[in-house]
Amino acid sequence: MATAGITRTPRTVTDAGLLRLALKADAIASGANGVLYVAAAAVFGEMFGLPAAFLYPAGAFLVAFAAVLFLIASRPAVSRVAVGVAMAVNVAWVAASVESLIAGWFPLTGLGTALVIAQAVAVAGLTALQFAGLRKAS
Template sequence: MATVASTVKTVTDAKLLRFALKQDAMGSGANGVVYVVVAAIFGELFGLPAAFLYPIGAFLVAWAAALLLLASRATMSKAAVGIVMAVNVAWVVASAELLIAGWFPLTNLGIALVIVQAVVVAGFTGLLFAGLRKSA
């Protein structure tokens, strides 16, 4: 019988990775549900159009489900965790761009929301990076 070598690098001892993924999932899922359910109210409160919040909310709910699925795996692909980190970095960059470009007439509360979310997502990314290094 022939043996096929796998080139997929996985992580088996990943307590910190699982913790970070679950925390990211809870935050993303909660935000997503709120955005979808009360987009009109949040839109006025933060200066963001509801038409922008609905798809962002739907994405966040799906993203949360994907993170929970990844966290529940017996072994995790390092590439999958890398993709999560890349999406998180893209979120932080997009948040900065949203503030700098002035795409929407954000209220002060809206500016604070964008900044806080970017900082939290950057924190999750740092935890994921630490988890990868610890499990390497």
């Protein structure tokens, strides 16, 4: 719809199969990681070189983030703004992962370094899938 020469994009999308799939996949991965971080913080701390004091709040955040992603994906019309915020959170996660490796924030083991890299790649992939789903739904 155009108003005074300005084209507006709808704030929601209703035909969003790929987008919903990407959001739900992100929710499942985030929620599973979050539960593991909280439940096994001490074990993961030793295995990966990540302090439990970091894993508990990170895990709680991921569980909450997963719940929000499921909510966004389950709405009859998916909010573009909400998807944009979710994608921004994912981009921030990837950036923080890279920065943690470069700056040496944690005394990561080899397995911990592999975990941080794998998660950053997975999150970037899910974000790209969300972006593709958003574009396809346009």
